[in-house]
Amino acid sequence: MGTIKAAIGDAVITFMWVFVSSMFGLFTNLIVTALGLQTLVWAPVAIITTLIFSFVFLFTLLGEVLGGASFNPTGTASFYAAGVGGDSLFSMALRFPAQAAGAVGGALAVTEVMPAQFKHMLGGPTLQVDLQTGGLAEGVLTFLMTFAVLVIILKGPRSALVQTWLLAIATVTLVTAGSTYTGPSMNPANVTTAIRWKQGRAEARHVGRGVKY
Template structure:
């Protein structure tokens, strides 16, 4: 009973956090344009602005997630930490958390679509397949593998405080988003992709599940296996039994 209650609480926390994340993350493009124009930077320098915005959001949402009892806004992150043996999740809790994250993403996408100023609405819309289906699926799987492995390594293995880890996560995210921009958007977050697919009435298609759910989950699980293989904890050496001294 206690496990079921905890799973429900985790799902509610995920729904709230994912709603907030999709709402805020969808403004990154508009914020980058606004800030870059205000401070007068162009070209590659705008990536510094984008990375700074992402780092700020990751820092804030890490703090909020802790307040919500370890809530997450990305199903592949939940899967990766579970497969790596680094979470207290169960199959029941994940079965509740994934739909909750998807529902929160739908709410966030709808909300930001309603309040975003009209001159910036063209920057909304979420990820979309821009190549053939199998290439897109492979790209989303590989990108999710890379970001999941990066998250595990940065969070678990790299020393440093929260600011260092946040900046590294932001740089990894922006780099992979740019790399996958001509393939799938990309998303690397099934809930976020589902939220925008729902708004655009593409949420019940094979493309949506194949590209943005199945392959990212495979990528996240493989990333967890690779992480465990590369960073397996050393086995404790058994102490040799003490021998009695001859009397």
């Protein structure tokens, strides 16, 4: 029963994370514009780092409320491999599909509610190089991100705020490093979102071609 509750919690929090994180680019743009910081190169980086810090901290608290729910399958697997937490192969076999389902649901929801003029600003991973290079880059970046998370959580400062701030910095650094390869990925939930987003756009184009005016 506990495993099923964990899977449900994972689905819920992954749905919420994908819904919110897909709009980080939009939020950053709106804040930069509202504050008149368009000429400052560092402003978008500082703002999105702060956004990630804020939402990761909030979602960490929410995950605890939901009984240890997680929105990142990579994190779940890495902590299991490190012998941290109470997961088993059976529990992960339930949690991974739940996280994938939550990611798809979040992607569908955000595409439905986002105004048309802002849909091009929804973030997600996009392969910008050949498949082999992209796969290698994603593997290296995921390894580095996982290593950073384990070091920060297991060996880093005890303060949750400091840990979250370090995680935000590591995330922005590695996302920036991978932006010319696969964009903001390193999380299978994001990849699932991107796949569904592209499928939705393809379906929309197909429907559009079938409409007679």
